[in-house]
Amino acid sequence: MADIVLDKVSKSFPDGTVAVQDVDLEIADGEFVILVGPSGCGKSTTLNMIAGLEDISSGELRIAGQRVNDKAPRDRDIAMVFQSYALYPNMTVRENMAFPLRLAKLDKETINAKVDEAAKVLELTSLLDRKPANLSGGQRQRVAMGRAIVRQPKAFLMDEPLSNLDAKLRVQMRTVVSRLQKQLGTTTVYVTHDQTEAMTLGDRVVIMRGGAVQQVGPPQELYDHPRNLFVAGFIGSPSMNFLHAAVQDGSLRTALGDVPLGDRVRRELEAADAPRELILGIRPEHFEDAELIDDDTRRRGLEFDAPVEIVESMGSDKYVYFTVEGERASAAELEELAADAGSADFAGAGGNLVTRLSAESPVAEGQSRRVWFNLEKIHLFDPGTGRNLTLHEGRAAGALAD
Amino acid sequence: MAVETTTRAKLRWGLLDVLVVVFALIPVLWIASLSFKTPATLTDGKFFPREWTLDNYKTIFETDQFVRALINSIGIALIATLVAVVLGAMAAYAISRLDFPGKGLLVGVSLLIAMFPQVSLVSPLFEIERQLGLFDTWPGLILPYITFALPLAIYTLSAFFKQIPWDLEKAAKMDGATQAQAFRRVIAPLAAPGLFTTAILVFIFCWNDFLFAISLTSTERSRTVPAALSFFTGASQFEDPTGAICAAAVVITVPIILFVLFFQRRIVSGLTSGAVKG
Numbered sequence: 001m002a003d004i005v006l007d008k009v010s011k012s013f014p015d016g017t018v019a020v021q022d023v024d025l026e027i028a029d030g031e032f033v034i035l036v037g038p039s040g041c042g043k044s045t046t047l048n049m050i051a052g053l054e055d056i057s058s059g060e061l062r063i064a065g066q067r068v069n070d071k072a073p074r075d076r077d078i079a080m081v082f083q084s085y086a087l088y089p090n091m092t093v094r095e096n097m098a099f100p101l102r103l104a105k106l107d108k109e110t111i112n113a114k115v116d117e118a119a120k121v122l123e124l125t126s127l128l129d130r131k132p133a134n135l136s137g138g139q140r141q142r143v144a145m146g147r148a149i150v151r152q153p154k155a156f157l158m159d160e161p162l163s164n165l166d167a168k169l170r171v172q173m174r175t176v177v178s179r180l181q182k183q184l185g186t187t188t189v190y191v192t193h194d195q196t197e198a199m200t201l202g203d204r205v206v207i208m209r210g211g212a213v214q215q216v217g218p219p220q221e222l223y224d225h226p227r228n229l230f231v232a233g234f235i236g237s238p239s240m241n242f243l244h245a246a247v248q249d250g251s252l253r254t255a256l257g258d259v260p261l262g263d264r265v266r267r268e269l270e271a272a273d274a275p276r277e278l279i280l281g282i283r284p285e286h287f288e289d290a291e292l293i294d295d296d297t298r299r300r301g302l303e304f305d306a307p308v309e310i311v312e313s314m315g316s317d318k319y320v321y322f323t324v325e326g327e328r329a330s331a332a333e334l335e336e337l338a339a340d341a342g343s344a345d346f347a348g349a350g351g352n353l354v355t356r357l358s359a360e361s362p363v364a365e366g367q368s369r370r371v372w373f374n375l376e377k378i379h380l381f382d383p384g385t386g387r388n389l390t391l392h393e394g395r396a397a398g399a400l401a402d
Numbered sequence: 403m404a405v406e407t408t409t410r411a412k413l414r415w416g417l418l419d420v421l422v423v424v425f426a427l428i429p430v431l432w433i434a435s436l437s438f439k440t441p442a443t444l445t446d447g448k449f450f451p452r453e454w455t456l457d458n459y460k461t462i463f464e465t466d467q468f469v470r471a472l473i474n475s476i477g478i479a480l481i482a483t484l485v486a487v488v489l490g491a492m493a494a495y496a497i498s499r500l501d502f503p504g505k506g507l508l509v510g511v512s513l514l515i516a517m518f519p520q521v522s523l524v525s526p527l528f529e530i531e532r533q534l535g536l537f538d539t540w541p542g543l544i545l546p547y548i549t550f551a552l553p554l555a556i557y558t559l560s561a562f563f564k565q566i567p568w569d570l571e572k573a574a575k576m577d578g579a580t581q582a583q584a585f586r587r588v589i590a591p592l593a594a595p596g597l598f599t600t601a602i603l604v605f606i607f608c609w610n611d612f613l614f615a616i617s618l619t620s621t622e623r624s625r626t627v628p629a630a631l632s633f634f635t636g637a638s639q640f641e642d643p644t645g646a647i648c649a650a651a652v653v654i655t656v657p658i659i660l661f662v663l664f665f666q667r668r669i670v671s672g673l674t675s676g677a678v679k680g
Contacts, residue, residue: 051572051576052575053572053575053576072575072580073575073576074575074576074577074578074579074580078576079576079577080572080573080576082569082572082573083569084567084569086567086569086570086572086573087573088570088573088574088588089592090588090591090592099574099577099587100577100578103577103578103579103583104578147573147577151578
């Protein structure tokens with residue numbers, strides 16, 4: 001067990017592309033850290049550099065206080081679980097799990113005892129004599145985990161270990177991974193492109209974009225206090241709504257009406273280089289059917305009318321999609337998020353508004369509906385830099401803060 | 403109705419198959435038939451021998467010439483195959499795994515060698531080997547065989563290596579293996595069918611070669627069976643050697659046919675692997 005420190009670690013390729021840029025990260029002993037981001041953000045490259053499968057171009061990597069930049073993977077004493085599982089097809093489950101121990105030249109009895117123990121933890125005992133070809137996806141995944149835990153390494157590295165499983169099994173395996181990590185208390189670095197996995201698994205989440213770290217923090221902090229537009233759009237499902245907002249006479253003109261501004265935001269906007277146009281971000285759960293709220297709450301927000309496009313009833317609440325007029329919010333970050341989501345029409349960036357209303361709301365498709373939203377939960381972003389203007393000392397305070 | 407059309411289709415295809423097989427096999431069967439005929443009935447033009455005899459086979463195994471040539475053939479083909487497969491495996495592994503400078507050139511040149519008309523190289527090779535004292539020796543044949551078998555070996559083997567997921571090698575390294583251990587304990591066992599297929603193909607290439615065998619040898623010391631056949635005289639020089647030649651031809655053909663029939667599936671999958679995603 002050990003801590004892992006990345007000190008200004010960069011990776012550039014001979015053709016000049018920079019995959020990872022000055023990543024600073026301190027992973028404490030026993031911590032579960034998630035690297036998350038869209039494809040091509042450098043998260044897998046970072047993991048491979050920690051593993052030793054890829055050279056570090058500059059910066060220093062320390063495991064347990066020791067510089068390991070030039071050490072081969074075998075000398076770093078860390079185990080890795082691959083997306084493809086990478087089980088050796090010519091060996092049985094037992095031989096697969098025993099492989100690292102055999103390479104470490106342990107004696108036969110120790111090997112057998114360790115393999116049996118790991119198999120018991122992962123409920124693989126009855127499968128030990130099978131070949132990987134005769135296992136299901138979930139079983140293969142567990143064998144891959146077994147091979148990693150069997151030699152009690154200093155750290156686990158996991159490269160999208162659950163992404164080849166079907167949705168139901170993925171949720172199940174997520175808890176297995178989580179429990180196993182807590183049980184063993186081994187430092188773990190976990191790479192995923194799935195923000196749900198990132199939110200549910202990690203002690204801390206590292207969001208990456210274009211080879212650079214965007215924000216590091218516990219999942220809830222990233223969700224509530226995103227430092228920039230990219231983090232705000234990436235974390236959360238359905239994702240945050242983004243609207244175009246124009247600064248006019250101390251308030252904001254948006255498709256949802258004029259949003260009043262508190263002193264703090266106003267001061268920000270008084271600076272000479274302050275943008276005249278902003279992007280307003282608000283999460284689906286900060287909307288509510290205007291009929292269902294008390295007056296006290298009503299005062300903290302604004303109301304608007306909009307035609308209902310689609311209603312998705314989830315039982316516990318309703319996802320209601322509204323069509324709103326007005327200019328589209330545009331920024332490089334939003335386009336990148338849209339491309340990653342696989343749609344040019346990213347839910348938050350179009351004329352669509354996603355809201356989560358109470359199940360009691362009598363909302364119906366085709367009608368117009370009055371909706372309230374919480375001004376205290378609004379985020380304002382600079383479209384040029386992506387910075388969250390409502391964030392003060394790491395805390396988001398909404399549009400009204402004084 | 404449906405059953406009728408399928409039986410008719412089956413019949414039609416069956417007929418076509420038989421036609422193709424007969425067309426391809428008649429020369430071989432003719433040689434086999436000649437090898438069982440007695441000298442008297444050799445020229446009677448009948449497909450089935452009227453008098454069966456094994457004399458021709460006895461003759462060839464009694465003459466030193468044939469036995470010696472058979473030993474040469476087996477020895478030269480085996481050594482050439484072994485060297486070509488080992489070298490080819492290393493080259494193919496590098497080509498499929500690494501991005502080294504000159505990789506395109508290497509692949510291009512090896513393709514060029516495979517395409518080169520061998521007959522145009524025979525005279526220069528003859529001169530070179532005479533100068534170097536390699537003419538009419540085993541290495542004198544083994545070397546050109548390796549040269550021409552290598553492209554074949556590299557191509558089939560790199561198709562095999564490309565199919566092995568690279569993650570396996572990375573996993574082995576993470577599990578504490580050195581590069582050599584990763585290759586020996588993880589990659590090589592998985593590539594075994596490919597190595598085997600390549601070995602068979604290379605062996606057949608060396609076994610069947612006539613051009614180099616006839617041009618680069620002059621005595622029984624290194625003459626292989628295909629070349630030796632053309633010098634066949636039979637038991638005495640006054641005898642008509644046709645029957646004996648046919649018997650010898652059968653002897654060197656049969657092992658190859660059995661080989662191919664037995665490993666047919668493997669060879670086909672080896673040749674097409676990588677071309678079609680299974």
